[in-house]
Amino acid sequence: MKLIIQIPCLNEEETLPQTLVDLPRQIPGIDKVEILIIDDGSSDRTVEVARRFGVHHIVRNGTNRGLARSFSRGIEEALRQGADIIVNTDGDNQYRGADIAKLVAPIVAGEADIVIGDRQTQAIAHFSRGKKLLQRLGSYAVSTLAGTRVPDAVSGFRAISREAAIKTNIVSPFSYTIETVLQAGRRKMTIRSVPVATNAKTRESRLFTNIPNFVTRQLKTLLQMYVMYSPLRAFSSLGLGLALVGIAPILRFVWFYATGDGSGHLQSLVLGGVLCVMAFIAFTAGLLADVVSRNRQLLELTLEKVRRLELALDEPDSEPAPLPEEGDTPPPVALRAKG
Secondary structure (H helix, E strand, O other): OEEEEEEEEOOOOOOHHHHHHHOOOOOOOOOEEEEEEEEEOOOOOHHHHHHHOOOOEEEEEOOOOOHHHHHHHHHHHHHHOOOOEEEEOOOOOOEOHHHHHHHHHHHHOOOOOEEEEEOOHHHOOOOOHHHHHHHHHHHHHHHHHHOOOOOOOOOOOEEEEHHHHHHOOOOOOOOOHHHHHHHHHHOOOOEEEEEOOEOOOOOOOOOOOOHHHHHHHHHHHHHHHHHHHOHHHHHHHHHHHHHHHHHHHHHHHHHHHHOOOOHHHHHHHHHHHHHHHHHHHHHHHHHHHHHHHHHHHHHHHHHHHHHHHHHHHOOOOOOOOOOOOOOOOOOOHHHHHOO
């Protein structure tokens, strides 16, 4: 069984060495461990550092394409290289490499398709109370919409089986974390969470500049993904809400009309009528969106079959990253000896 550990990187020259040193080279149930770096248009020496430390595969984006697209490209490359399990971790050494064994264990045992590392954010010292609360609320919302329990839905430390990776299609330009959970829930994949530890903070997040910005973008992603995967339910809920609100002023007009005072309350009838028309439009939009969703599901099945054919025909042709040349500083002993 082959495991590929992928690390999306953007200017991680300073933190990547320790991240690589911390990665395990032997894991129970895994025959081969390889490392894949996805360089997202770095302007520093990230690629040179990766090569010096002897990583097996390097994929480079010509320009910065964002975390979600880098993650997706890493998944495609890992599949092409024959990975049976793919682990995603960060290049800032946020997660402990020793916990990778805990991540892959449920997949090796055949008990899960996706395993997400639960950072147990309530115990992280540098997380503010507001951030901890938002994390809990966000994870609860994602879990509810996905129909499964995920204590840390935005954790990027996760393991994915080959089958789950083949079925995953990332369309969000911002982050893959929420979308992969919603897709897995919709396609009835088994998701597990395992507690993991985190290292001391090494830098500020590059995914967002502040908490309001992060919350806004995640809510936007969550709403888009929910409407995309459950359009009829989303539009029906909107239509039902509008209908209930619209019926109230109509009933108010009917009451006054029945008591002989309806002429002065036409505004209620107009308002209620407008809201009910909007509710009808929402229901209709939901039906049309559901038809589009069915077509998208057929396209996803077609894409999955095409991907399987490509993987069956495609032989791994990328060469391992070159070993350090003579005169270069060799990697620390800990990197070679880590078990």
